[in-house]
Amino acid sequence: MNDFEPKIIAFVCNWCTYAGADLAGTSRIQYPPNVRIVRLMCSGGIDPIYVLKALLQGADGVLIGGCHPGDCHYQSGNFKARRRVAILKKSLERLGLDPDRVWLRWISASEGQLFADTVTEFVKFLKEKGPNPFKTLQAL
Amino acid sequence: MPARIGVYICHCGINIAATVDVEEVVRFAQTLPNVVVARHYTYMCSDPGQALIKQDIEEYKLNRVVVASCSPRMHEPTFRSVVAEKGVNPYQFEMANIREQNSWVHSDVQAATQKAKELVAAAVAKVALLEPLEEREVEITPAALVIGGGIAGLTAALDIAEAGYKVYLVEKEPTVGGRMAQLSRTFPAMEDARHLLAERIKQASSHPNIEILTSSTLREIEGYIGNFKATILRRPRYVRADRCTACGKCAEACVLAGQIPDEFNAGLSRRSAIYLPFAEAYPPVYTVDPQNCLYLKEGKCGEGDTPPCVAACPEGAIDFSQKEEELERKFGVIIVATGFDLFDARLKPELGYGRYPNVITALEFERLASPDGPTGGEIIVNGKKPQSVVFIHCVGSRDKTVGNPYCSRICCMFTAKQALLVKEKLPEAKVTVFYMDVRSFTKGGEEFYDRARGEGVLYRRGSVSEIYRKGDKLIVRADDTLLGRPVEVEADLVVLATGLVPRKETEDVALLLKLARSADGFLAEAHPKLRPVDTASDGIFLAGTCQGPKDIADSVAQARAAASSALMYLIQGKAKVEAVTSKVDPEICSGCGLCEAACAFGALKLDPKRKVMTVNAVLCKGCGACAVACPSKAIQLSHFTPAQTMVMVEALV
Numbered sequence: 001m002n003d004f005e006p007k008i009i010a011f012v013c014n015w016c017t018y019a020g021a022d023l024a025g026t027s028r029i030q031y032p033p034n035v036r037i038v039r040l041m042c043s044g045g046i047d048p049i050y051v052l053k054a055l056l057q058g059a060d061g062v063l064i065g066g067c068h069p070g071d072c073h074y075q076s077g078n079f080k081a082r083r084r085v086a087i088l089k090k091s092l093e094r095l096g097l098d099p100d101r102v103w104l105r106w107i108s109a110s111e112g113q114l115f116a117d118t119v120t121e122f123v124k125f126l127k128e129k130g131p132n133p134f135k136t137l138q139a140l
Numbered sequence: 141m142p143a144r145i146g147v148y149i150c151h152c153g154i155n156i157a158a159t160v161d162v163e164e165v166v167r168f169a170q171t172l173p174n175v176v177v178a179r180h181y182t183y184m185c186s187d188p189g190q191a192l193i194k195q196d197i198e199e200y201k202l203n204r205v206v207v208a209s210c211s212p213r214m215h216e217p218t219f220r221s222v223v224a225e226k227g228v229n230p231y232q233f234e235m236a237n238i239r240e241q242n243s244w245v246h247s248d249v250q251a252a253t254q255k256a257k258e259l260v261a262a263a264v265a266k267v268a269l270l271e272p273l274e275e276r277e278v279e280i281t282p283a284a285l286v287i288g289g290g291i292a293g294l295t296a297a298l299d300i301a302e303a304g305y306k307v308y309l310v311e312k313e314p315t316v317g318g319r320m321a322q323l324s325r326t327f328p329a330m331e332d333a334r335h336l337l338a339e340r341i342k343q344a345s346s347h348p349n350i351e352i353l354t355s356s357t358l359r360e361i362e363g364y365i366g367n368f369k370a371t372i373l374r375r376p377r378y379v380r381a382d383r384c385t386a387c388g389k390c391a392e393a394c395v396l397a398g399q400i401p402d403e404f405n406a407g408l409s410r411r412s413a414i415y416l417p418f419a420e421a422y423p424p425v426y427t428v429d430p431q432n433c434l435y436l437k438e439g440k441c442g443e444g445d446t447p448p449c450v451a452a453c454p455e456g457a458i459d460f461s462q463k464e465e466e467l468e469r470k471f472g473v474i475i476v477a478t479g480f481d482l483f484d485a486r487l488k489p490e491l492g493y494g495r496y497p498n499v500i501t502a503l504e505f506e507r508l509a510s511p512d513g514p515t516g517g518e519i520i521v522n523g524k525k526p527q528s529v530v531f532i533h534c535v536g537s538r539d540k541t542v543g544n545p546y547c548s549r550i551c552c553m554f555t556a557k558q559a560l561l562v563k564e565k566l567p568e569a570k571v572t573v574f575y576m577d578v579r580s581f582t583k584g585g586e587e588f589y590d591r592a593r594g595e596g597v598l599y600r601r602g603s604v605s606e607i608y609r610k611g612d613k614l615i616v617r618a619d620d621t622l623l624g625r626p627v628e629v630e631a632d633l634v635v636l637a638t639g640l641v642p643r644k645e646t647e648d649v650a651l652l653l654k655l656a657r658s659a660d661g662f663l664a665e666a667h668p669k670l671r672p673v674d675t676a677s678d679g680i681f682l683a684g685t686c687q688g689p690k691d692i693a694d695s696v697a698q699a700r701a702a703a704s705s706a707l708m709y710l711i712q713g714k715a716k717v718e719a720v721t722s723k724v725d726p727e728i729c730s731g732c733g734l735c736e737a738a739c740a741f742g743a744l745k746l747d748p749k750r751k752v753m754t755v756n757a758v759l760c761k762g763c764g765a766c767a768v769a770c771p772s773k774a775i776q777l778s779h780f781t782p783a784q785t786m787v788m789v790e791a792l793v
């Protein structure tokens with residue numbers, strides 16, 4: 001499984017993590033090309049069905065990125081996201097999906113390096129974990 | 141009407157095209173559903189690039205457009221207005237970020253091209269489902285908040301006030317004036333800095349549109365462009381402004397007179413616990429320093445019940461019963477002008493600052509050279525006039541060992557000025573400058589540097605490794621990088637050109653206003669070239685050194701730019717805000733109220749008659765929290781609906 005390249009779908013908020021990813025770009029900080037970003041306005045807008053959809057379709061990992069606690073552009077969206085993701089992870093388990101494939105991280109607009117590091121780390125983690133079993137299911 | 145999509149892939153010069161095979165992406169885009177035309181071009185944002193889109197909209201009857209280029213945070217507004225010009229709803233436009241989030245962060249052409257294709261496919265899938273939206277406008281409260289009363293803040297405040305708008309200028313110190321008040325003369329014109337500043341303070345303080353709030357800090361700011369509200373905390377001065385005549389008798393009577401290091405003189409002189417920061421301070425009202433005042437600290441001062449300062453004041457102006465006040469102000473725009481701190485020279489222990497009294501910082505030199513300074517403008521150290529003075533450039537700048545790789549931009553020039561001041565005040569003194577490079581890009585700067593050398597200032601290229609004491613002299617040891625050998629220079633006085641660092645409160649300011657900081661720790665502008673005074677938040681602008689090291693001229697230029705950017709909103713009286721809000725489908729909504737509880741802005745109300753939720757579009761900020769809370773998807777965030785997001789996921793996995 002050495003040449004396994006995991007696919008990560010990232011749902012990130014417009015104000016912090018998306019801007020942080022942009023900063024990684026303007027600072028030319030390199031990270032693996034395995035991530036695909038979907039912009040939400042706020043991490044509080046992360047609907048569990050998005051995560052489910054991504055995993056069931058075969059994404060190897062889902063990264064949810066928001067502002068640090070207290071920094072949400074909409075006051076409390078990230079707290080809502082935190083609660084929802086916690087509940088979602090429990091339900092994933094019951095559905096036979098691996099909750100460890102879902103990461104929730106706070107990355108601010110000035111943390112380009114942290115964004116790059118997070119993706120790098122997640123890719124490494126997923127490489128060790130191996131492909132999402134649903135991927136093969138899809139292929140069948 | 142079926143979707144007719146045009147797709148445009150930008151090369152961004154070579155920024156994208158060097159890493160992404162743009163032709164391949166175009167070929168791929170042409171195969172995507174609903175795509176009528178796909179092209180690539182060197183710079184989509186340029187005039188010819190925009191013309192290309194406009195022409196295609198007409199020719200191919202496009203009703204939706206995708207541009208794959210930089211971040212939407214950069215050019216989404218540009219392209220939205222391009223398509224709007226040709227009658228396409230600006231919200232039926234989507235961007236694929238293939239620069240910041242692709243070509244700039246990956247180097248493998250194949251992988252980056254593949255990623256670009258998927259991002260384009262996702263954008264095409266989403267754009268096909270986007271609904272037309274109406275742009276909303278908000279009214280702008282015709283007032284501005286300026287944070288910081290240094291030269292930048294004062295200048296910005298004056299420009300806005302002159303244009304006829306109210307300005308609240310908040311300064312945390314007891315006086316406005318900032319760092320410039322401490323400077324002797326300006327470079328390269330050698331004007332009296334104090335005089336220039338005093339004039340500006342006078343203009344600002346007498347302007348009917350400016351309310352200056354000193355000894356004040358911001359506790360909270362809420363709202364958004366056009367409708368900000370601040371809670372300001374004003375500390376007591378313990379002196380009544382309506383009575384104080386600034387006669388100074390209180391300071392003379394103070395038990396601690398001559399004992400407290402005077403920050404205005406960079407600690408080179410001592411003041412009382414009740415003081416006026418400097419002669420031209422505004423407001424011209426004495427202030428009690430609560431950190432030191434014995435009466436405030438211990439409840440008693442002097443022999444009797446009345447503290448000596450109170451007894452000495454002929455006007456009865458001192459009032460220890462004053463309390464902290466909380467003020468509220470409303471305004472439409474904000475200018476941040478919070479300034480800089482100086483690098484702490486103690487962090488370079490080899491230079492001996494803090495150990496040898498005749499090693500001083502540039503700011504301390506400014507105080508020595510100022511007529512209102514502790515020596516009346518004479519260069520006197522340890523009671524003597526130095527005969528040999530050494531200046532050292534780049535202390536705490538361009539120095540990775542202290543975490544400051546950047547150039548502080550002003551030290552080369554202020555050192556040349558200080559060297560000239562030594563030559564002027566002590567013509568016999570030998571003056572040596574140790575430099576890494578001399579950067580004299582200021583207008584008139586190179587000529588000024590030439591003048592310093594012409595007047596006998598010796599410039600030696602080299603980095604100083606150590607300063608040590610020998611008898612009553614200092615020895616500066618350096619590697620002369622031109623001669624290629626170590627040298628030692630004897631000095632009576634060493635002046636360290638300490639660099640500029642972000643103010644220690646920068647973090648608080650950034651948190652309060654939700655501003656980004658750049659890698660050097662200063663506040664980040666929205667774009668380094670094209671939006672140098674804007675921030676990523678609408679209606680908040682940067683002026684002066686809070687954004688990065690600058691000289692007075694540049695600070696003033698930026699302050700005036702920030703003021704005019706702010707005035708654009710104030711004059712229009714309204715600003716466009718995102719049309720992206722939540723919408724309720726009354727057919728599906730059961731009125732359960734779960735979304736109402738999820739809304740942080742009180743934008744949702746149940747219509748008691750129809751038993752369905754309603755959205756107040758002005759209060760709705762478009763975060764989408766309500767949509768997630770709704771069990772039946774009856775409320776959705778337009779432009780970010782589940783359907784639109786799901787097709788993206790489909791295209792990306």
Ligand code: FES
Binds near residue numbers: 042
């Ligand atoms: S806006 Fe970033 S988490 Fe809410």
